[in-house]
Amino acid sequence: MGIISRGFSGRRSAADAKLPPGQYLTTDFPVLSAGPTPHIPLDQWEFVIDDGTDILRRWNWKSFRDLPTETFTVDVHCVTRWSKLGTFWEGVSLDTILADVKTDASYAMARSYGDYTTNLPLKDLMNNQAWIAFRFDNKDLAPEHGGPARLLVPHLYLWKSAKWVRGVTLMHKDKPGFWESLGYHIYGDPWREQRYSGDE
């Protein structure tokens, strides 16, 4: 399958980096986790789009990897205040994943192996803004960073980029996920510093 490259602008130094408010620059890649790291054999991995009742699309690892992929370079911002710039990934665009899905839903709940969840508007998964990433820095994505595949939505705080993603449930009403139900912001825009519920 073809690979599309987009957005590579080279690595920037701390001096010329523009960071969202309240963030500091890091060059390593901290590992945050709310539970044990799942190790999912590829022959058991699957990714499912559902509407809460019915399965709309399902991929196993082979059919997922047959989808067209993209490489992309993005900045990521963790709500615990570190930002990492110029990270290089390969993945499948959610535009590709959702291309044949007919829905009038407005929201999505990403679901992970290990039972993590995070919610976001469906429009934030579309228009070249989100990917299911499976390679980082030209290597298979390590389990501690969400491998074999994680959601990546770099324009929102990184808790929205669910590690070990196993599916997306389309919803008509927004519903808080794991952290959003415990004081974190329902949307999580780092440039507006939407860390906690109540932040504008």
Add this chain to the structure above:
Amino acid sequence: MNSHTCHYEYLDGNAAAGELSNIFTMDVTAAKGQCAHCGATKRFAEAHVYMQAPGIVARCAVCEHVILRFVTTRQRVFLDLRGMTCLILDTSQLIDSGQ
């Protein structure tokens, strides 16, 4: 929790003692809690606590389901205990000391 997991990221329940002492007057790590998922009753000190996260997450030492979540925001604390059906605190020391 599925069988494809490894366990090296967590601390024991004592690691959460400092944060929990800000909201509980008694030592919660010495208390026993019953997991709402598997029913196991264990001392909180035995729980698997994940601190490298946007909040503190404590999981049952037997089944790994979440028993406690704790988040401190700018001016509020959020505490979720729905993963525990019961938290049993030992008051004998308070009685012995006449409190």
